Amino acid sequence: MSYVDEIYNYVVEKNPAQPEFHQAVKEVLESLRVVIEANEEEYRKDALLERLVTPERQILFRVPWVDDKGQVQVNNGFRVQFNSAIGPYKGGLRFHPSVNLGIIKFLGFEQIFKNSLTSLPIGGGKGGSDFDPKGKSDREVMAFCQSFMTELHRHIGADTDVPAGDIGVGGREIGFLYGQYKRIKDVYEGVLTGKGLTYGGSLARTQATGYGLVYITQELLKDHNNDLAGKTVVVSGAGNVAIYAIEKAQQLGAKVVTCSDSTGWIYDPEGIDVALLKEVKEVKRARLSEYAAARKSAEYHEKKNGEHGVWNVKCDVALPCATQNELDLDDAKALVANGVVAVCEGANMPSTIEATKYLQDNGVLFICGKASNAGGVATSALEMSQNSERLSWTFEEVDNKLQGIMVNIYKSISEAAKKYGKEGDYVAGANIAGFLKVAEAMKAQGIV
Ligand code: NDP
Secondary structure (H helix, E strand, O other): OOOOHHHHHHHHHHHHOOOOHHHHHHHHHHHHHHHHOOHHHHHHOHHHHHHHHHOOEEEEEEEEOOOOOEEEEEEEEEEEEOOOOOEEEEEEEOOOOOOOOOHHHHHHHHHHHHHHHHHOOOEEEEEEEEEOOOOOOOOHHHHHHHHHHHHHHHEEEEEOOOOOOEOOOOOOHHHHHHHHHHHHHOOOOOOOOOOHHOOOOOOOHHHHHHHHHHHHHHHHHHOOOOOOOOOOEEOOOOOHHHHHHHHHHOOOOEEEEEEEEOOEEOOOOOOOOOOHHHHHHHHHHOOOOOHHHOOOOOEEEEOOOOOHHHOOOOEEEEEOOOOOOOOHHHHHHHHHHHOOOEEOOOOOEOOOHHHHHHHHHHOEEEOOOHOOOOOHHHHHHHHHHHHOOOOOOOOHHHHHHHHHHHHHHHHHHHHHHHHHOOOOOHHHHHHHHHHHHHHHHHHHHOOO
């Protein structure tokens, strides 16, 4: 059996009941096959792949907190420190009821390659909790965050592990987490990114993942003698990534006609009104039905089981920005039938393996999340640099750096794909380019 197949079986056997983690490993290993086969003897001897798929450290902890009725609640907390070969662990915290160890491991594993692609010195990690911030008062969210940090603080630090936000963790949560860290450790350091601008945050970090996604999409289209201007775009999600992807795509002349949340989706043929969307989702934290109620041109569709409405809308470009496995084979077929030209992932692993293959086999330009959403973590790394320097850069400085990073990521995934005989396969390109740097660093550092 080949080393790649052996390792996939090893992962399934050692990590039972973690299907998202198996899926993420399978996708990466499949596209690394050509590189691994060329170095099989050396990698086997060093157990390089066994080490790559095994987190350096996994921290699981209890998070007790008191709700507004005086009732004690208990959640599970996770931090997976996956790989520190090229820098301190870096990756977000996700607060969502679906969070479990397998989900955090899939996200942490992807993060290793994504962080490597940014060309900045950051390793891979991820964390979170099955706590659901939805419907909780600010005091309850604070109580939870303080309890979460009371355990997490001993495992993180500006040069060790630097968490950030993800689903369910935005500016409010980062503020509460940072306050508790500082109170316990008595140090003012850049231990979290995505901080508020008054206490060490970076300009353009809020926009970075969505803007970066659109910058790389534009670069991809330009490389294929095309342009975002005048294109119809469908976006899923209505959170941090989706909102700023919509904003930047519209600034570049595209018309974005959809967005979605966990209860339904919007079709707005006149183009999404970003200011209204921000008001509904960022300020009021309300459902998308409120967007439709305030805008004549918008249709609201309640989410029905198993249906992912936005992918049935005719478009040139699709940007999935909500969550994992939200774009399946049927959705991919609908997109192709409607003539989609490019699909670039804003979320982590939003397309199933079958959907990705179908899109690629049908000539759709496809960039996977670990390349196309890397602008968020790259800008977090820029926040770390500013914190170390005790300086703040202007919005334009950070945004220019972000654009440069996204253009470089496109170049490096495109060249890696070409070099290994897979021209135009940007999934293979991303996995290969991300892997080679990490593998080289692991080799240089010996058996650790
Ligand atoms: P947010 O919490 O800000 O927004 C998530 C959006 O997706 C919301 O609209 C939410 O709906 C919807 N959503 C979440 N879970 C589900 C679900 N199970 N079913 C349907 N809809 C769902 O998160 P982000 O925008 O930060 O993250 C979105 C994706 O982007 C995630 O995959 C994340 O890992 C990835 N990502 C985020 C980065 C960042 O910088 N924030 C960086 C790189 C990747 P509702 O409003 O109802 O909650």
